[in-house]
Every structure is written in structure tokens, then in C-alpha cells.
Amino acid sequence: MIGILSEMLSYPFLVRALGAGLLVALCASLLGVSLVLKRFSMIGDGLSHVGFGALAIAAAANIAPLYLAIPVCIAASFLLLRMSESTRIKGDAAIAILSAGSLAIGVMVVSMTTGMNTDVYNYMFGSILSLSREDAILSAVLCGAVLVLFVLFYPRLFAVTFDESFARATGIPTRAYNAALATLSSVTVVLGMRLMGALLISSLVIFPVLTAMRVGKRYITVTILSAVVAVVGFILGMIISYVYEAPSGASIVCVNIALFLIFATVGGILNARKKN
Amino acid sequence: MPLITVQNASFRYDGKEVVRDLHFQVERGNYICVVGENGSGKSTLVKGLLGLKTPFSGSIAFSEGLRAREIGYLPQQKDVQRDFPASVMEVVLSGTLNSLGARPFYTRKQRETAQAHLTCVGLDSLKNASFRDLSGGQQQRALLARALAATQKLIILDEPIAGLDPLATSEMYRLIQHVNRDHGVTIIMVSHDPHAAAHEASHILHLENKQLFFGTAAEYRKNEIGKRFLGGEAR
Numbered sequence: 001m002i003g004i005l006s007e008m009l010s011y012p013f014l015v016r017a018l019g020a021g022l023l024v025a026l027c028a029s030l031l032g033v034s035l036v037l038k039r040f041s042m043i044g045d046g047l048s049h050v051g052f053g054a055l056a057i058a059a060a061a062n063i064a065p066l067y068l069a070i071p072v073c074i075a076a077s078f079l080l081l082r083m084s085e086s087t088r089i090k091g092d093a094a095i096a097i098l099s100a101g102s103l104a105i106g107v108m109v110v111s112m113t114t115g116m117n118t119d120v121y122n123y124m125f126g127s128i129l130s131l132s133r134e135d136a137i138l139s140a141v142l143c144g145a146v147l148v149l150f151v152l153f154y155p156r157l158f159a160v161t162f163d164e165s166f167a168r169a170t171g172i173p174t175r176a177y178n179a180a181l182a183t184l185s186s187v188t189v190v191l192g193m194r195l196m197g198a199l200l201i202s203s204l205v206i207f208p209v210l211t212a213m214r215v216g217k218r219y220i221t222v223t224i225l226s227a228v229v230a231v232v233g234f235i236l237g238m239i240i241s242y243v244y245e246a247p248s249g250a251s252i253v254c255v256n257i258a259l260f261l262i263f264a265t266v267g268g269i270l271n272a273r274k275k276n
Numbered sequence: 277m278p279l280i281t282v283q284n285a286s287f288r289y290d291g292k293e294v295v296r297d298l299h300f301q302v303e304r305g306n307y308i309c310v311v312g313e314n315g316s317g318k319s320t321l322v323k324g325l326l327g328l329k330t331p332f333s334g335s336i337a338f339s340e341g342l343r344a345r346e347i348g349y350l351p352q353q354k355d356v357q358r359d360f361p362a363s364v365m366e367v368v369l370s371g372t373l374n375s376l377g378a379r380p381f382y383t384r385k386q387r388e389t390a391q392a393h394l395t396c397v398g399l400d401s402l403k404n405a406s407f408r409d410l411s412g413g414q415q416q417r418a419l420l421a422r423a424l425a426a427t428q429k430l431i432i433l434d435e436p437i438a439g440l441d442p443l444a445t446s447e448m449y450r451l452i453q454h455v456n457r458d459h460g461v462t463i464i465m466v467s468h469d470p471h472a473a474a475h476e477a478s479h480i481l482h483l484e485n486k487q488l489f490f491g492t493a494a495e496y497r498k499n500e501i502g503k504r505f506l507g508g509e510a511r
Binding site: 037151152153154155156158159162163165166167168169170171172213216217218219220221222 | 323326327328347349351355356357360361362363366367369370371373374376380381382404405406409422426
């Protein structure tokens, strides 16, 4: 396996994809802890579909894709947050409408302009070849921001995630934290889409934390374990994708499914033992 | 000087009036129970006191030395994530956040505060256990410890005993009495059990989309509204 990995690292474009992808996977898993526990998992999924629509329009209008997709996704994330907080609109149904709507608009734009070409296929299912130098730099900046948020604001982030009303009542600006989470998640989703594809990116957000929760009992353990699972899952997935010439996104998701099953089994055994 | 003065306050949701004519004072050391039917405005009042919702009219004023963030809060059970992966210690520690200032991490002072309140509610042996593995009563005690870690002045509890078994219920009432009497913590508790409220509290606030009664528990038992509300249900 070390041999395959060093062979992969001899291609400069793969080094860039591995580096950028690893950072995005790490960000997604950390943000995922908060998003999943705050019951916002669907937002990640909704954002990826909005991202697809934005990318399709950017391609048709000949705008640099990131410059359109990132602002549109950030705007959409604020809208989705508002929807899930509001008691009037049914949040989950609203997200479903926004997802399907964006996907449909994206497909319409594509079919009326360039037609269903490889670019579109790549946005749907991901390709490591589509990662540009710009993407790599942005991934590093994003990762820095996420790590700063999670290290320096860890106790506050915990409070906002665990119980927002209590956090607000004790003077924590919960709206600002939600806005930061939404913004960082949007950038993560847009960057991750290039690698994982619109249809699979939300798995980077959701899988690692769910896997970590099978075993972890404390918040700090779940957070760290989630990051470790994401990194391991990403590297294994990329190796499988390289060896079997499979799409990178699907390979990573498959490894994550395997990791989830392993952790669920281990967690089940540990729990059963404790009860006896 | 009263801790909190509520003057002619009313609250609205989406333009619809939920509760009005709120007019009462909370004195230091009071144990106030807020009673009334479902949807009578109890939880809305709690949100107003916590500063999560601003009154549509009237005012809620805090005395000097009690800022809004110095209120401990025990939310309604449906608002708490029962399956959250966190240790009991992590949950209680999060109550001390308002004393953290600009520091990014908990210091020894916060850990000692959290530890003291864990001991107070009798969860010392479970401090490293996962919150999601606790029983309903233990979870409520952990959240009470978190509220106490946030303040020693005033705690607001929203139906803290709903859904608890009789043993956990009496344990919870005993703990609330203990922090009120022995630690001098002012208590405002929303309750759906008027009998227990009239028995436990020093004062009763009865809401029915407006303030029907505010006074001592003894007065409430003699009052027409109190008699009707208490007498309507078998003890």
C-alpha cells in the first residue's frame, strides 16, 4: 500500500488533489459534527444541489465557477438556516424543494447550452482532475479558518451545538456562530464538490461524525475521531480509486460505509459488554 | 430592591398576542411557580425573562448586579438533545461559559465550579459517563448542575419534572428546595402540576394568556382562581 501511495505521489496533479481533498475532508468532518448534532445534515445536501445549479450557470455564462458558486451557496445556506429555525415553514420539505429546484435549473441550463458533457458529469460525480491550483489554495485557507474556529472557540461551539437557547441566554452570540458554520460549510461544499461531486459531497459531512458517534461517548472524542475517520477514509478511498480506476467520490463514500459498519459493530460489542 | 420587575408586559408571536398584563416583581430568594394550561404563555414568559424574546409592550427590568446572562436556565425537555454524545462533565462545564471572558479554554476555576455543582446534585460518580446513557432524572440533575454553574443568583426551570418517574420527581423537588433555601438561589419554575407548585413554592404566578394571579402560595390556596384550579383536579 505504501508503494501505491508513493507511486501516486509521483504525479504532481495527484499530489495537489490529495492535499486539497484531504483538507476539505477534514473541514467537512469537523463542520459535520456541529451540523449533524444540530440536526442540520440536510443543509449540506441542499447546498450541494444549489452548488450544482450555480456551477452550471457559471459554465454557461463563462464566469469562473468558484466566484459564482461560493456566494450563491453562502446565500443559500443563510436561507436554509432561516428555514430550519422558522416554525412556520416545514424546514425539511423546504430544503427538498430548494435542492430539487436548483438541480433542475442546473440541468436545464446545461442541456440548453453546452449539453451534457464531461464537465457536467464531473460536477455530478466528481473528478480529481478538475481540482485547480486555485482550489488547492482556497482549501488551505478554508482549513485554516475551520481549525481556528474549532480550536479557539471549542467550548462555545460545544454550547451552541448542545443547547442553543441556553447558550443564547448566557450571552453567547449564537447567530454569529451559526452564520460562521453556514459560511464555512458552503465553501467546504463547493470545494468538495469538485472532488466528490454534487451527489456525494454531503457524505463527507455526514459519514465521519455518524461513524465516530458509534464509539465515542464524549464530545471531544467524537470530534477528534470524526476528523481521523475522515482522513483515513479519504486516503483509502483515493488509493482504491487509483488502483481500480474508479471515480474518487464513489470510492471514498464506499470506504466510509465500510468504516461506519466496522465502528457500529465495535460500538455494539462494547455496549453489550458494558451491560453484562 | 426587586431582582426583576415586569411592568405591563405582553408578548406576541407572528403578530398574535400570546400573553398580556404581565405585572409582577421577583424578590431575592423567592421560589416562584408559574402555572396555567398548555399554551397559556408560560414558556413565552420564560423566553422573555431570558432575553430570548423582547416584550411587544411593557418592560422587563433587572436590578443592578443581575445581568441577563447571569441567569441559569433549565430548558424544557423536548428542547434538549437526549442522545447527545457528551460527558456529564462537558455538559456541566458549558454552564460556566459566561465566566470565561475572552479566554478560549476552561481554567481550573471553571472546572472547580462545575465539580462543586456536580457534587451538589449527586452526580459525582457519573461525571465521566455519557449524557445519553443517563436516565431522564439524571439528565435533569445534570442540566440543573449546568444552570447552577452559570449563576448563583437566579435559575429559571421550564417544566423540570415533566415525564419523570415519582422517585426522580421528588428528588428533583428536593434539590430545587435545597438550592433555594441553603444556597439562596432565586427560583422561577414553570410547572404543569399546580398542587405540587402550591406546596413547594413561595409564590404563584397563574397565567391564562394574561396574568390571572400573582401572590404567595398561601394566598393562592385561599384565592378563588387558585381554589378553582387546584380543586378541579383530584390530588
